[in-house]
Amino acid sequence: MAKRTTLYRYLTGPDDASFCHRVSEALxxxxxxxxxxxLTFDASQGRVICGQAIIKDVDEPYSPELKLSEQ
Structure with a gap:
């Protein structure tokens, strides 16, 4: 039986529809x-940057080789 692992990702990007779509896809x-x-303001780019942490439980042991974006 595989060990259950909680994976963690932190998504970031400009405060626009593309960021919302990335979060929605992950969900x-x-x-x-x-x-x-x-939220933070990037003064050099003149835009707001969003961040959202997400987690997912998987039935496999953790490995640094896991490609989190493919889970």
């Missing part, structure tokens, strides 16, 4: 929101 693949979203 549709079984990831769950973890904590509150974050």
């Amino acid at each position: 549709s693949r079984g990831w769950s929101l973890y904590g509150q979203p974050t």
